[in-house]
Amino acid sequence: MITTDQTIHTFLEFFRERGHELTPGGSLIPEPGDPVLFTTSGMHPLTPYLLGRPHPMGRRLTNLQRCLRTTDLDEIGDSTHLTVFEMLGSWSLGDYEGSQSLRWGYELLRDGFGIPPDRLHVTVFGGDDQVGPDHESWQTWDELGVPVEPTTHENWWSNGPIGPCGPDSEVFIWTGHETPRGTPTSDDRWVEVWNHVMMQYLRHPDGSLEPLHRPGIDTGLGLERLVRILQNRRSVFEIDLFRPWLSTLPLLWGPLDEPSLRLLSDHLRSSIVVLGDRVSPSPTHRGHILRRLIRRTLTTLWRDDPSRTLSDLPIDLIEHTLDHFRQATDPGRIRGTLLNEEHKFDLLLQRGRKVLSRNRFTAPLGEGDYLYLHDTHGLPRELVDYLNTEDS
Ligand code: SER
Numbered sequence: 001m002i003t004t005d006q007t008i009h010t011f012l013e014f015f016r017e018r019g020h021e022l023t024p025g026g027s028l029i030p031e032p033g034d035p036v037l038f039t040t041s042g043m044h045p046l047t048p049y050l051l052g053r054p055h056p057m058g059r060r061l062t063n064l065q066r067c068l069r070t071t072d073l074d075e076i077g078d079s080t081h082l083t084v085f086e087m088l089g090s091w092s093l094g095d096y097e098g099s100q101s102l103r104w105g106y107e108l109l110r111d112g113f114g115i116p117p118d119r120l121h122v123t124v125f126g127g128d129d130q131v132g133p134d135h136e137s138w139q140t141w142d143e144l145g146v147p148v149e150p151t152t153h154e155n156w157w158s159n160g161p162i163g164p165c166g167p168d169s170e171v172f173i174w175t176g177h178e179t180p181r182g183t184p185t186s187d188d189r190w191v192e193v194w195n196h197v198m199m200q201y202l203r204h205p206d207g208s209l210e211p212l213h214r215p216g217i218d219t220g221l222g223l224e225r226l227v228r229i230l231q232n233r234r235s236v237f238e239i240d241l242f243r244p245w246l247s248t249l250p251l252l253w254g255p256l257d258e259p260s261l262r263l264l265s266d267h268l269r270s271s272i273v274v275l276g277d278r279v280s281p282s283p284t285h286r287g288h289i290l291r292r293l294i295r296r297t298l299t300t301l302w303r304d305d306p307s308r309t310l311s312d313l314p315i316d317l318i319e320h321t322l323d324h325f326r327q328a329t330d331p332g333r334i335r336g337t338l339l340n341e342e343h344k345f346d347l348l349l350q351r352g353r354k355v356l357s358r359n360r361f362t363a364p365l366g367e368g369d370y371l372y373l374h375d376t377h378g379l380p381r382e383l384v385d386y387l388n389t390e391d392s
Contacts, residue, residue, distance in 0.1 A: 002113070004227050004241045008064055011088045011221065014108045015062035020090060023063045027277045028084070029286070037286050038068035038274075041159070042089030043197070043218040049093050050164050050199050050216045059095035064088055064223070066273065066325055070289055080191060082236055083270035083293065086223040094214035098169075098198045099140040101217045105171060105194055106144050113230060117145065119174040123184050125167030126150030130209060134167040134198065141169070149183040157197040157218075164212065166200040173229050191229065194221040237262045244320050245269060252312045253301065260300050267297045268313070269321050275334045276327035281341050294341045299386050310338045352379045352387050 002010075012022055026045045028038045039045060042065040049055040068084050092101065109115045122141050127133035133150065141148045158165035174180040176189035184190040197218040201209040224236040231239050237246065245265035250256055256264065271293045274286070281291040301308040318331040355361070355377050361369060365384065373379040379387075 001232075002227075002230050004223065004239060007113070007223065007227050007230060008088065010112050011108065012062055012064065014104070014112055015060075015090045018060070018104060020060040020062040021057040023057055023061050026065055028066055028068050028274060029277050029279070037070065037289060039065065040067055040069050041065070042067070042087040042220045043091070043199075044159065046091060046218070047159065047164060050091070050212075050218060051202065052094075052212065052214050055093055059093040061091040061093070062089065068270070068274070068289075078235075080225055080228070080236060082224055083266050084273045088221040088223055090217075090219045092217040094216055096217070097136075098134075098196065098217055099136055101196050101219055102137060102140045102169060103144065105196060105219065106146065109171070109173075109194075113226070115173060115229075119180055120146050121149065121172045121174070121180070121184055121190055122146050122169055123149045123151050123155050123172070124169045125155035126152055128152050128156070131156075131167065131201075134169065137167070137169040137196075137198070147183075149185060151185060154185070157195065157199075158203060162203050162205055164199050164201070165203050165209075166198045166215070168195050168197040170195050173226075175229060191225060192222075193226045193229070194219060235262070237265060241324065242269075244317060248314065248317060252314075253308045254305065260304075263300050264297055267293045267300075268317075271297065271338065272318055272321045272334055273325050273327070275337055276322050276325060276329045278329070280337065291341065294338065295345055295383075298342060298345055303389075310342045313338070348378070348383070349387065351377070352383060353390075355379065356384065356387050 016022060026039060030036055030039055030044065036044070042063060043050060045065070046055070046061070055061065065087050066084060067087055090101065090104075106120075109120065110117055124137045124141065125131070125134040134155070138148055138150070155168050155170065156165065157168040170184070170192050171194040172184045172190040172192050174189060175191050181187065182190070184192065198215065199218050200212055200215040202212055203209055224239060224241065227239045227241070228236045233239055236242070242265055245268070246261060249261060249264055271290060274290045274293070279286045279290050281287050281294060283291070298310070313335065315331050315335060318334050322329060322331060322334075355373065365388075370381050370384060373384050374381065
């Protein structure tokens with residue numbers, strides 16, 4: 001069975017053999033001046049180069065980039081989403097064209113990863129009132145014999161309301177037990193793994209599109225999703241990368257139901273990576289996302305047993321995560337920050353319990369109560385609701 005590390009190696013070597021330079025996989029923290037909190041995709045650090053700036057390493061690039069999408073936080077626990085995930089990417093900065101990227105993508109999935117071609121389906125941009133259908137991609141897939149479904153909104157990629165964008169073509173793999181059926185939009189057993197974006201336009205604030213003078217190709221393949229399929233697992237949490245988490249946590253904290261085990265593994269691992277990229281917990285900005293991850297970990301832990309503590313967490317798990325993400329941070333420092341956050345949160349909860357036990361807060365709480373508890377006592381709504389469930 002192919003491991004996560006072998007999957008990474010196979011992908012990067014495939015593109016290196018085809019003239020792509022390996023750029024260093026960047027941290028989760030975007031460049032200064034970037035308004036986005038965390039790097040959200042492999043192309044994110046490459047935005048200026050996709051817009052035309054020459055890249056010092058050339059016009060064909062590949063890498064592995066760690067990413068964090070805060071929009072996905074509430075999806076954690078299903079079979080495909082993770083807070084911190086990794087994307088394998090390939091780029092043509094004004095070099096080869098979209099059809100070449102799709103052909104290489106097909107070759108790598110079929111020959112490099114051994115995916116039977118009849119388990120593939122793709123979607124392409126079917127056109128809207130501004131841009132016509134992506135005939136080139138459609139024809140390429142037809143020639144390769146892969147079934148195509150055209151869509152409009154799901155096959156237009158942009159990184160926000162303005163900036164580089166263009167039609168994309170998404171590759172899906174069938175994960176059902178029976179013969180593949182339906183299409184990606186009608187059957188969710190088709191799981192999206194690889195997106196090829198034909199970066200052809202710059203969107204202006206008034207919504208208009210300006211063709212880029214040097215169109216490029218940006219592809220991103222979700223590492224854990226692909227490995228889940230290659231290792232024939234029901235969810236991303238069952239791949240080799242998560243094995244140490246899934247085997248260790250129940251030993252530390254007793255039997256955990258599946259949603260809690262997934263959430264704890266995801267949030268603890270993500271907190272370690274974010275700490276490893278030198279973010280500290282705080283009330284705002286990146287530190288706030290980190291604090292939310294740690295506090296959600298703690299409320300999940302304490303819901304069934306308030307004596308559980310992060311001081312049980314073995315340093316090996318922290319080291320395993322830092323090693324995987326190639327982070328040179330001291331594991332002891334990370335452990336110390338986690339314990340400090342646990343202590344602060346415990347004090348906040350104790351204070352919250354005291355405030356909430358006053359008569360005024362026994363009836364069902366209204367908006368005014370939440371506002372007062374937040375503004376006067378620093379108790380966010382989430383926490384108040386959590387404390388209320390403790391009593392019931
Ligand atoms: N930018 C595209 C994505 O994030 C492909 O890299 O899906």
